[in-house]
Amino acid sequence: MTSVPANEKIVLDQARAGNGAAFGTLIEPYHQSLYRRALLMTRNREDAEDVVQNAEWNAYRRLDQFQGRSRFYTWMMRIVINEALIKLRERRFNRETESLEPMLLGEKQLEACRNRDPGGEPDRYYTGVELRTILNRAFAGLNPSLSSTFILCNWEGYSPREVASILDLTVPAIKSRLLRARLRLSKRLKVLLQSHEPAPHTEDWI
Secondary structure, rough: OOOOOOOHHHHHHHHHHHHHHHHHHHHHHHHHHHHHHHHHOOHHHHHHHHHHHHHHHHHHEEEEEEOOOOOOHHHHHHHHHHHHHHEEEEEEHHHHHHHHHHHHHHHHHHHHHHHHHHOOOOOOOHHHHHHHHHHHHHHHHHHHHHHHHHHHHHHHOOHHHHHHHHOOOOOHHHHHHHHHHHHHHHHHHHHHHHHOOOOOOOOOOO
């Protein structure tokens, strides 16, 4: 049995048929709520507007994927959250990876990676660019539920309680996700560091 109200379903069917005005009618009651959620996550009005615009456009293009098992509003909110996370990741990844390196690797291991003679292996050290590339690969291996929690807690500075409110989860669930994300990232990083071959040394490297 569908969760979509009868009147909303009529407009939804019209929008699926390519009626842009119908989609505008469908989205209008939820626009401000979607914007407020985007603003809460990005803390930036311009970014929030971009997030909602992208989310609404993507929703319009993918209306055939909405099966009606949940409210249209719920489906839209998931898209907005995903778009906001993409925006946060784009905005802060390069800057924040430098602060994530010691947290995930440990200060001693990080220093060894940057050192030209770490434990008798003079050729096994890494530039800042290489470390960021490795971190990016490790992060890409996280599933969306863990990555969303990690981004909001570690990159955006939200408390577990705030993230729980944003993602409609309990605080214990957020803390569990955060722990699993850190453990998986740390494990993945160690594997990638062991298999990664540093490039030859030049004077410009760290």
